[in-house]
Amino acid sequence: MEEKYYKKLWWEIILATLSFSVIPLFVLGIVIYQQFSVSYTAKIMDSLKTLAENRCSSVDLFFEERLSQLISLANTHSVEKLKDEDYLNKVFNIIQTRSKSFLDLGVIDHEGNHLAYVGPYYNILKGVNYKNEDWFAAVMTTGTYISDVFMGFRKIPHFIIAVMVREKNRIWILRATIDSDILENIVRAAQLGKKGDAFIINRENILQTAPRFSGKLLEHPITPDFAAASGTQAEELPVQGQDNLFATSVIKNKKWVMVIREDPKEQLTPLLRARFLAALIGLGGVLLITIGAVFTTKSMMKELMAMERKKALSDEISIQSSKLAALGKMAAGIAHEINNPLAVIGEKAGWLKDLLNMEDISHSQHLQEFSDTVAKIEQYVVRAKTVTHRLLGFARRMEPVAEKVNINSVMDEAIDFLENESRYRSIDIQTDYYPNLPLTLSDSGQLQQVFLNILNNAIDAIGKDGEILIKTKHIAKNNEIAIAITDNGPGIPKDMLNKIFDPFFTTKEVGKGTGLGLSISYGIIEKLGGRIMVASEEGQGTTFTIYLPIR
Amino acid sequence: MDKFKVLVVDDEEDFLETIVKRLQTRKIDVTGVDSGIKALSIIDDRDFDVVILDVKMPGLDGIETLREIKKKKPLLEVIMLTGHASVESGIQGMQLGAFDYVMKPVALDELLEKMRQAYERKLISEGKA
Structure with missing residues (x-):
C-alpha cells in the first residue's frame, strides 16, 4: 500500500x-x-x-559562336566562290585551325543538291540530295537550323548546323557538322x-x-x-x-x-552531419537529464520516507505516552481506592492486636491462634500496600521528570514486574550489577519502560527455558553507564538486524506485537542523550546494550 | 513528654473509629470528626496540638481544611493522610504548612512517631521547649 x-x-x-x-x-x-x-x-x-x-x-x-561563324562565312562569300571545293577546303582549313569542332562543311542549293563538300565522307555524301530531309525543310523556312544529336554514317555522336543564304535570286545553304564532344565537355564540367x-x-x-x-x-x-x-x-x-x-x-x-x-x-552531407550531431547531443542530454532526475528523485524519496517514518514514530510515541499517562492515572485511582479499605483493615487488625494485649485473656486456649491470625492479617496488609505503592510509583513515573536515578534499582523494579511471566516460562533472569553504580539525572519511568520492552522481547524470543543476563557497568572513560541485556534465544537474522529499530517492524504474529517497542525505546534513549546497540548471532542469542551519559 | 491533644479528621467512619480507639488505649487525648467543617468548628472550641487530616474527603477537602486551620491556628501542626500519593497534593500540603505527608495504610507506630515529632515542633515554635 x-x-x-x-x-x-x-x-x-x-x-x-x-x-x-x-x-x-x-x-x-x-x-x-x-x-x-x-x-x-x-x-x-x-x-x-x-x-x-x-x-x-x-x-x-x-x-552562337558556331552559328556566327557559319553566318559570317556564308554572307562574306558568294555561292560561286564556295562551290569551288578547293576554295571551300581552304576556308574549312582556316576554320579548323581555330576550332576543331567542325567535322565537315557543305554547300547545298535550294533543291537539296550538294554543290560542294569538304570532309571525311566525301564519297558518301557528295551525291546525296537533302531535299526530303526534315532539317532541309526547317532551314528553308527559319533561315538557321541546329539539329539534334545523331550517329549518322560516322558512328560518332554529332549534330549539324545549317544556314540559309539569299544571294540575289539564288537561295543556298551552308551546312556544317559539329562533333558533340565539345557539348559533352561543357556538360561534363x-x-x-x-x-x-x-x-x-x-x-x-x-x-x-x-x-x-x-x-x-x-x-x-x-x-x-x-x-x-x-x-x-x-x-x-x-x-x-x-x-x-x-x-x-x-x-x-x-x-x-x-x-x-x-x-x-x-x-547535404553537412546537413546530415548536423542532424546526427543534434540527435547525439539530444540523446546525451536526455540521458543526462534522466540520470539526474532518477538520482534527485531517489534522494528526495529517501528523505521523504525518512521524514514520514520519523513522523510516524513521533506520533506513535506521543500516542503511547498519552496512553501511559491515562494508564498512570488509572493506576493511581485504583491504588487510592484500595488504600482506603486497606487502611481500615490495617487499623482493625491493629485494634484486635491491642485488645489481645490489653485484656486478660491469656488463659484463652486460642490466644496463640488469635495473635497469629492478626499478625497474618497485618502481614498481608503490608504486602497489599507494597503493591499499591508500587502502582502509585508507576503512575508517578508516567509524568516525565528528571531525577537522580539509580539504574540498578530501576532495573530491579522492571524485573519485579516480569517475575511471574519469567517464572512460568522457566526463564532465569540473572543480574550482574556494577557495585556503587553512579546515579545519573534521567527519567526512571521512561528508562523502566525501555528495560521492560527489551526484557519482554527477550522473554518472547526465548519462549521457554532460557536465561537472561543483565549486566551494568560504569565506563569512567566516557563518563557513561552501560546496561547490557543478553538472552540465549534464537538470535536475529542478519538481514533483519538493521530493521529492528524501524517503526512497525515486527516478527511477532499479527496482533501480538505493534512493532513499536524497540523504536519507541530507541526514541526514548535518544531523548535521554544515550544510545542503544544490538549484537546478535543466529542460534546464540541477542545482546542489547544501552549507553547512558552520567549527568 | 506531656500528653498532647490530637484531632483526627477522616470521612471513613470505620477507620476514624478504630484509630481513635487505638490512640486512646495509648493514653493519647484524641478526638475524631468525620468532616472538614466539623474539624474547623471543633478547633474553635477546644485546643489541639496535632491534627491528622485526610486529604480526600467529600465536602470540604483536606487541602481546603488545612488552609482554614492554618488561618485560625497557625501553630497547630497538621499531618496529611491519604491513599493517593500524588506529588502535587503532597507538595501543596507542605507549602500550606502541613508538618508531613503520610500514605495510607500506615502502621500506627509510624504515625505515633510522626505525631510526636509534630508535637515537638509545635512546642519549639511556641517557645516552650
Whole structure:
C-alpha cells in the first residue's frame, strides 16, 4: 500500500521532471535543425540552379559562336566562290585551325543538291540530295537550323548546323557538322562529386549527351521527364526509390534541357552531419537529464520516507505516552481506592492486636491462634500496600521528570514486574550489577519502560527455558553507564538486524506485537542523550546494550 | 513528654473509629470528626496540638481544611493522610504548612512517631521547649 504510493509518487516526479526538461530540449533541437535544414537546402538548390544556368549559357555561347561563324562565312562569300571545293577546303582549313569542332562543311542549293563538300565522307555524301530531309525543310523556312544529336554514317555522336543564304535570286545553304564532344565537355564540367550527373535532353526526352549514370546516349534517361521544363528550376524527385536533387535549365538556341542531377547524400552531407550531431547531443542530454532526475528523485524519496517514518514514530510515541499517562492515572485511582479499605483493615487488625494485649485473656486456649491470625492479617496488609505503592510509583513515573536515578534499582523494579511471566516460562533472569553504580539525572519511568520492552522481547524470543543476563557497568572513560541485556534465544537474522529499530517492524504474529517497542525505546534513549546497540548471532542469542551519559 | 491533644479528621467512619480507639488505649487525648467543617468548628472550641487530616474527603477537602486551620491556628501542626500519593497534593500540603505527608495504610507506630515529632515542633515554635 505505502510502497505503491511511493512508487506512484516516484513515477510522477520522474515524469514531470523529464517532460519539463526533455520537451523543451527536443523542441529547441528540432526547430534549430529545421531552420538549418531549410536554409541549407535552399542554398544547395540555389547553387544547383546557378550551375545549370551557367552550363546552359556555355552551351548557348557555343551554339552562337558556331552559328556566327557559319553566318559570317556564308554572307562574306558568294555561292560561286564556295562551290569551288578547293576554295571551300581552304576556308574549312582556316576554320579548323581555330576550332576543331567542325567535322565537315557543305554547300547545298535550294533543291537539296550538294554543290560542294569538304570532309571525311566525301564519297558518301557528295551525291546525296537533302531535299526530303526534315532539317532541309526547317532551314528553308527559319533561315538557321541546329539539329539534334545523331550517329549518322560516322558512328560518332554529332549534330549539324545549317544556314540559309539569299544571294540575289539564288537561295543556298551552308551546312556544317559539329562533333558533340565539345557539348559533352561543357556538360561534363557539371558532373560533380562521385554521384553527380549532368546531361542534355531534347524535347522528346532523348539524351543528347552521354550521362554518367542516368542512361545511354540517344535513349531515354532513367530520370523523370524534364522535356517540358521551362526556365530554371530545382527540385527533389525520387529516382529508383532514392531521392535526388534535380536542377533543370532550358538552352535557348535549341530548346534542349540541361539536367543536373545530384545525390542529396553527397550535397547535404553537412546537413546530415548536423542532424546526427543534434540527435547525439539530444540523446546525451536526455540521458543526462534522466540520470539526474532518477538520482534527485531517489534522494528526495529517501528523505521523504525518512521524514514520514520519523513522523510516524513521533506520533506513535506521543500516542503511547498519552496512553501511559491515562494508564498512570488509572493506576493511581485504583491504588487510592484500595488504600482506603486497606487502611481500615490495617487499623482493625491493629485494634484486635491491642485488645489481645490489653485484656486478660491469656488463659484463652486460642490466644496463640488469635495473635497469629492478626499478625497474618497485618502481614498481608503490608504486602497489599507494597503493591499499591508500587502502582502509585508507576503512575508517578508516567509524568516525565528528571531525577537522580539509580539504574540498578530501576532495573530491579522492571524485573519485579516480569517475575511471574519469567517464572512460568522457566526463564532465569540473572543480574550482574556494577557495585556503587553512579546515579545519573534521567527519567526512571521512561528508562523502566525501555528495560521492560527489551526484557519482554527477550522473554518472547526465548519462549521457554532460557536465561537472561543483565549486566551494568560504569565506563569512567566516557563518563557513561552501560546496561547490557543478553538472552540465549534464537538470535536475529542478519538481514533483519538493521530493521529492528524501524517503526512497525515486527516478527511477532499479527496482533501480538505493534512493532513499536524497540523504536519507541530507541526514541526514548535518544531523548535521554544515550544510545542503544544490538549484537546478535543466529542460534546464540541477542545482546542489547544501552549507553547512558552520567549527568 | 506531656500528653498532647490530637484531632483526627477522616470521612471513613470505620477507620476514624478504630484509630481513635487505638490512640486512646495509648493514653493519647484524641478526638475524631468525620468532616472538614466539623474539624474547623471543633478547633474553635477546644485546643489541639496535632491534627491528622485526610486529604480526600467529600465536602470540604483536606487541602481546603488545612488552609482554614492554618488561618485560625497557625501553630497547630497538621499531618496529611491519604491513599493517593500524588506529588502535587503532597507538595501543596507542605507549602500550606502541613508538618508531613503520610500514605495510607500506615502502621500506627509510624504515625505515633510522626505525631510526636509534630508535637515537638509545635512546642519549639511556641517557645516552650
